[in-house]
Amino acid sequence: MMKEDAQIDGELTTVMYHYVRQIKNSNYPNLKGLEFDGFKRQLDFLSSNYEVISADQLIGYVTGEVNDFPKNACLLTFDDGYKDHIEYVLPELLKRKMNACFFPPVQPIEENTLLDVNSIHFILASATDPTQLFNDLLKELRLRGFSETFLNQSIAKLAKPNRYDPAEVIFFKRMLQKELPFELRSEITTILFDKYVGKSEEEFSKELYMTTNEIQNLIQSGMYVGSHTYHHFWLDSVDEVIQEQEIDRSLKFLQKVGTQTEKWIMCYPYGAYNNHTIEILHRKNCAIGFTTKVGKSSLDPKLTFEMNRFDTNDFPQ
Ligand SMILES: [Zn+2]
Structure with a gap:
């Protein structure tokens, strides 16, 4: 077999x-997340069915520095910089001598802000009735002058259930995560966070995300930390200038916490990217880009900026 063929051989199972x-038994029993006990069982399942690899092994292979790659390779990825990752995840990984990648967005960590997406998760976890929430959102939109025609069109377009959520919840998430103008999304999310969760965003941010020191602790423990941008925008909805700023600011953070910014890994917020993103990553010596498309990934060097990931819910827990 020729070397070029050998290099594009193989595939990777990545878990998000x-x-x-x-x-x-927590304050948010309805939070959509993975129970710690299920996580431990899943680590045991993965380690007996796959070879869990490190980011360095993957980067080495796709950049052609290393020729060996395990057949059943599996990579673990943890998004969004939650304190969960230092409190529950890290000790279990260390116990099993496993490696993993972590992708914290910078702004919540450095400025104690709360990502709208997380605000929405905890509003949903605190709301007992999705219809009430749906109606609250419509009320806020009517107050701001949105017409019934616009609301009905948005409902028809967005209120479609998926494999995790009913139609009303999907509508709520889509409107507040992407559809409405950015300032308006933040404004309405803040009002509803206050109503349903009842804590200040700053206080909540400190509880939810790791500190810079905790991220350094991950790195010192042998884990990989990569870019998840600064503000956690949908990169396909902002222009290339903003995209580059988002990436540069996160690389600055990676330098600060002491991780490499040559042959690094990008994890697109919401899995969203476009051709501009890929062009920027090429220029910045990025090695790999992770999407949220479900499936195994080819290790073809032409496709390393569009690598798939399974969700934890795709495996036994
Ligand atoms: Zn994210």
């Missing part, structure tokens, strides 16, 4: 995690 914590 978000919240990993004790959920049932």
Whole structure:
């Protein structure tokens, strides 16, 4: 077999995690996340069915520095910089001598802000009735002059259930995560966060995300930390200038915490990117880009900026 063929050989199973914590007996028993016990069982399942690899092994292979790659390779990825990752995830990984990648967005960590997406998760976890929430959102939109025609069109377009959520919840998430103008989304999210969760965003941010020191602690423990941008925007909805700023500011943070900014890994917020993003990553010596498309990934060097990930829910827990 020729070397070029050998290099495009192989595939990778990547697993994506978000919240990993004790959920049932917590203040937010309805939070959509992975129970700590399920996480431990899943690590045991993965380690007996796959070879869990490190980011360095993957980067080495796709950049052609290393020729060996395990057949059943599996990579673990943890998005969004939650305290869960230092509290629950890290000790279990260390116990099993496993490696993993972590992708914290910078702004919540450095400025104690709360990402709208997380605000929405905790509003949903605190609301007992999705219809009430749906109506609250419509009320806020009517107050701001949105017409019934616009509301009905938006409902028809967005209120479609998926494999995790009913139609009303999907509508709520889509409107507040992407559809409405950015300032308006933040304004309405803040009002509803106050109504349903009842804590200040700053206080809540400190509880939810790791500190810079905790991220350094991950790195010192042998874990990989990569870019998840600064503000956690949908990169396909902002122009290339903003995209580059988002990436540059996150690389600055990676330098600060002491991780490499040559042959690094990008994790697109919401899995969203476009051709501009890929062009920027090429220029910045990025090695790999992770999407949220579900499936195994080819290790073809032409496709390393569009690598798939499974969700933790795709495996036994
Ligand atoms: Zn994210």
